Amino acid sequence: MKHYDIIAFGTGSSMNIVSSLLNSGKPYRVAVIENEAVGGICLTRGCIPSKMLLYPADLVRTIQEARKFGISVSYKGIDFKALMERVRHSIMHESKMIEESLRQHPLIDLYQTTGEFIDEYTVKVGNEVIKGDKILLCIGSRPLIPPIDGLEETGYLTSKTLLYVTDLPKSIVIVGGGYIAAEYGHFLSAMGSKVTIIGRNPQFVKSEEPEVSELLKRELSRYMTIYTGYEVVEAARRNGEKVVTAINKKTGDTITVSAEEILVAAGRRSNSDITKPEKTGVKTDKHGWIIVNEYLETTKPNIWACGDATGRHLFKHVANYESQIVYYNAFTDHKVKVDYHAVPHAMFTYPEVASVGMKEAEAAKEHDILVGYYKYENTAKGESMMVKDYFVKVIVERDTLRILGAHIIGPHASILIQEIINLMYTKDQSALPIFQGMHIHPALSEVVERAFFNLHEPGAHHEH
Numbered sequence: 220m221k222h223y224d225i226i227a228f229g230t231g232s233s234m235n236i237v238s239s240l241l242n243s244g245k246p247y248r249v250a251v252i253e254n255e256a257v258g259g260i261c262l263t264r265g266c267i268p269s270k271m272l273l274y275p276a277d278l279v280r281t282i283q284e285a286r287k288f289g290i291s292v293s294y295k296g297i298d299f300k301a302l303m304e305r306v307r308h309s310i311m312h313e314s315k316m317i318e319e320s321l322r323q324h325p326l327i328d329l330y331q332t333t334g335e336f337i338d339e340y341t342v343k344v345g346n347e348v349i350k351g352d353k354i355l356l357c358i359g360s361r362p363l364i365p366p367i368d369g370l371e372e373t374g375y376l377t378s379k380t381l382l383y384v385t386d387l388p389k390s391i392v393i394v395g396g397g398y399i400a401a402e403y404g405h406f407l408s409a410m411g412s413k414v415t416i417i418g419r420n421p422q423f424v425k426s427e428e429p430e431v432s433e434l435l436k437r438e439l440s441r442y443m444t445i446y447t448g449y450e451v452v453e454a455a456r457r458n459g460e461k462v463v464t465a466i467n468k469k470t471g472d473t474i475t476v477s478a479e480e481i482l483v484a485a486g487r488r489s490n491s492d493i494t495k496p497e498k499t500g501v502k503t504d505k506h507g508w509i510i511v512n513e514y515l516e517t518t519k520p521n522i523w524a525c526g527d528a529t530g531r532h533l534f535k536h537v538a539n540y541e542s543q544i545v546y547y548n549a550f551t552d553h554k555v556k557v558d559y560h561a562v563p564h565a566m567f568t569y570p571e572v573a574s575v576g577m578k579e580a581e582a583a584k585e586h587d588i589l590v591g592y593y594k595y596e597n598t599a600k601g602e603s604m605m606v607k608d609y610f611v612k613v614i615v616e617r618d619t620l621r622i623l624g625a626h627i628i629g630p631h632a633s634i635l636i637q638e639i640i641n642l643m644y645t646k647d648q649s650a651l652p653i654f655q656g657m658h659i660h661p662a663l664s665e666v667v668e669r670a671f672f673n674l675h676e677p678g679a680h681h682e683h
Contacts, residue, residue, distance in 0.1 A: 225354070241324070268310050288605065390412060393407075400484040424436075428574070511529050590615075609630070
């Protein structure tokens with residue numbers, strides 16, 4: 220049995236930790252376990268390839284909207300095969316580079332197979348058994364497939380398998396109403412597919428502020444059909460097409476949608492059923508997500524978890540942050556508590572959506588708040604872009620002006636929100652630097668500035 224100083228599950232954010240340790244000059248012996256393409260979810264089947272697909276989709280929509288400026292323009296078509304091949308070639312090239320660097324490192328053994336715990340600190344990898352002093356459980360997640368009658372027999376795509384499609388489906392039903400469904404709905408509809416999204420929650424993309432979700436649904440519905448509050452209960456093949464049946468959870472009404480293909484984008488699930496961490500004494504919750512304390516240590520000493528494995532915030536930037544916390548707590552004398560007070564995220568739809576911190580209802584329960592709201596169109600740059608109804612919403616503590624949350628829907632939302640995120644990581648998290656700092660006129664960043672200059676009582680912006 221081989222013995223290692225460190226066993227690292229996954230080749231995503233766990234590699235931040237491994238790289239830092241090996242660069243320290245200490246001769247750690249490391250086993251790296253990966254049962255997918257090397258590089259982690261983000262690089263090989265998540266945020267990077269999806270954003271490479273979404274940028275061309277944005278270009279299509281920009282071309283289509285040029286006419287409102289008096290610009291007559293069109294495009295001859297889309298080479299879907301070439302577009303998909305470019306993405307696959309790029310991510311596999313990066314993946315192979317990382318794989319080669321791991322293989323060549325004298326202190327690393329790369330096991331490209333599934334790792335499964337069989338005893339305390341003991342893992343079966345293929346036909347071998349290895350043991351580690353410290354273990355990094357950065358095991359990621361995978362698409363959640365709901366128990367829909369006939370789905371397996373009918374066949375479907377996921378966010379992973381969609382990347383290997385070579386021909387654009389003429390029509391597609393997306394099961395799920397979250398950010399993955401929204402982004403791929405944008406991509407596929409822009410490419411020319413007839414898209415229908417069916418979400419089980421009454422609110423489209425329920426993680427967002429209600430008014431953001433409402434506006435996003437309205438805007439995306441210009442290019443696709445979106446049903447909310449419907450549970451998909453059956454899938455079948457009929458007359459050469461795939462047919463999905465869904466029931467309205469409130470009224471009981473039934474809809475049937477036929478399409479060439481089905482994409483399941485109903486969330487993510489844990490990989491603990493594969494790695495079996497319970498066999499080494501690591502506890503999971505009822506959904507299989509690994510339980511950790513505020514230092515990201517599991518219920519078993521010297522075993523740590525970060526990223527999707529914990530089920531908390533399934534974003535690459537969070538996993539990167541958590542890998543720093545694990546590094547300090549597991550391998551240095553520093554003890555650092557994890558801090559999620561300002562976790563940002565963005566949806567790269569058309570329009571973009573970005574959010575950080577608390578939503579208004581949540582903040583109002585815990586704080587005495589003021590809410591700022593400003594529309595893009597009421598700035599010089601917003602008027603020049605001829606955008607309508609997009610907005611910035613900010614939430615602050617009344618007496619201190621401490622920023623509690625922010626929500627943006629509109630062009631460049633993911634960039635505009637960074638000014639706010641950075642302030643939320645200062646000592647007092649105050650909005651004062653936005654009041655005091657000069658904002659370039661007439662730049663789009665003025666919409667953020669003016670949201671803070673228009674603070675009012677909670678709910679008042681709904682009357683505007």
